[in-house]
Amino acid sequence: MLFVVRFTDKPDSQSLRETYLQAHIAWLDERRQTILVAGSIRDEPTSSPLGAFWVVEAESKSNVHELYKSDPFWTCGMREHVDVYHWSKAFDEETLV
Template sequence: MPYMIETYDKPGSGALRLGTRPAHLDYLEANKHLLLACGAKLDDEGGAASGGLYLVALETRAEAEAFIQADPFFEAGLFERVFVTRWRQAYLNRQNTLNES
């Protein structure tokens, strides 16, 4: 069953995020086979990012934790908090994905 990883950037870390972003994007590209969805959490104006949300196709908490810990954003110390939560996909692309009898 997939995992949801939610990250929160440390306050005042915009420059660190921007400087690390190319390596982060390379990491995501190399691991896109694991990504169900992924993206930054933005302010209301859509400009500044303050963290991210990853939906990953991994089977264990240990795998999900290892995934986020290998992200260049994590390695650079960008995150103030990281939450890893087991997740059940119910809809994808506006389609119900649950097996209902």
């Protein structure tokens, strides 16, 4: 099943982001088979991230919740909130970018 995950960061968390960014990227890289798309979300291209968006392939919503709990951005306390939603692609034949 496919899921979208939306993270909201705590206000003023930029220093945590900078400190843990490389560990977070390495963590994501190890999970490319499961986390199909990942990236930060911002109001403007040059503004600080407000959170992140992932597309995840997993067996269940509970598997998704277990997945992000070991992410360095989660374990360092940077994330304020997370939403996990089931996702149905409109065009099944399209691959994810």
